Amino acid sequence: MIEYYAGDARRIHHFLKVHSFAKLIGEMEGVTGEELEILEVAALVHDIGIKNSEKKYGYNTGKTQEKEGPPEAEKLLIPLTDDAAFIERVCYLVGHHHTYSNIDGMDYQILVEADFLVNLYEDKEHIKAVRSAYEKIFRTQSGRKLCKEIFALS
Template identity: 50%
Template sequence: MENNTLLARLLDDVIAYDGPNAHRIAHLIKVHGYARAIGLLEALDETTQVTLEAAAIVHDIGIKICEEKYDGRSSGNLQEKEGPRIARELLSNLGFPESVIDRVAFLVGHHHTYHDIQGLDYQILVESDFLVNLQEHQSDIQTIKHTYAQIFRTESGKRFCSMQFGL
């Protein structure tokens, strides 16, 4: 199956999984949009681009099970614990290559870990999630500037952050 079709089917499955939760679905759509654009602008190879986009689609897949298992809690560390198994299952059911599944599971299991970021897919996923979270949380300009300095490394991510928040 062609990569864009696989990604579209994954998105369809995740929307079904997360529904009915308009906020969570809108969040993943926005993160995926930024990740896709940044990955293309940073000229990722095709496998890394597909891996990044799949990870962006499923990055918060652990929230629902966390809320059920942990009395409504879904902190980053709990998401990193519970999300990879569900991500693996979704990608496996669609026939993604095992190497992509392994990397996506790793990214889901680390997307709230901001030290020792290795790989452009990991970096771009983190930047994309921050672009959306800073906006959704209506972060103040000091928080945005601090995050920009500490997190953003890609030229495209820096540009998007600067343009979005007027830095």
């Protein structure tokens, strides 16, 4: 992914931070084995659709990222593993990480929370937006704890 986004330090820093939070929350929640590995890989490639979104449409949104991301993630992952179910789940997470309803797994929930922790900070969101995200998005005990501590929510 660093090679894929060479020269785009902001995006590289973003996905590395999301990965760090996803791994941390995952470990705090007791996620292990292949589920943790899927979570970590998905966190690293979650925004892979941005480049093609900008190339195709001249902009990127959460929805265009979800549309353009899975094919790019699949191309990146196929040479690395022949585990079709692994690739399928990572691509599913990439294709849904901006969809906050019908979250169907701990890996999905944690990826969303990790991305929110980073985006709330990077976008310099007002405390009202942080509090709203805390109430509406954060479901894991660990994600809620981190959000409260990082943003000094009372």
